[in-house]
Amino acid sequence: MSDTPVAEMSFEQAMQALEEVVGQLERGDVPLADSIALYEKGAALKKHCEAKLKEAEEKVATITLDAEGNPTGTKPVEGL
Incomplete structure (x- = not known):
């Protein structure tokens, strides 16, 4: 298992x-204390x-489509 702190992991590393x-x-072959630590890390x-x-x-971005379903442009997601 990686020693990288969780907060610094990419999505792929964390998965x-x-x-x-x-x-x-x-x-099920991990001692109880280690299981608790693993559960906390998993959370x-x-x-x-x-x-x-x-x-x-x-x-x-939200893609806007014309009447035929073709992309006509994008608009940023509100708040970005």
Whole structure:
């Protein structure tokens, strides 16, 4: 598992780390104290991934379409 702090991870890094955490917890061969720490890390990774997704969604421009469904331009998402 990466030693990179969660806050500094890219979305892809955080997802990979979260998959590793889930895999370890699903195996059930981790001592209780370590399971608690893994669960806490998993929760932090999940929150980080959700924030990264929200950030990406906010950066996406709304595409305006004409009557035939062809893109005619973009307008920034409100508040950006």
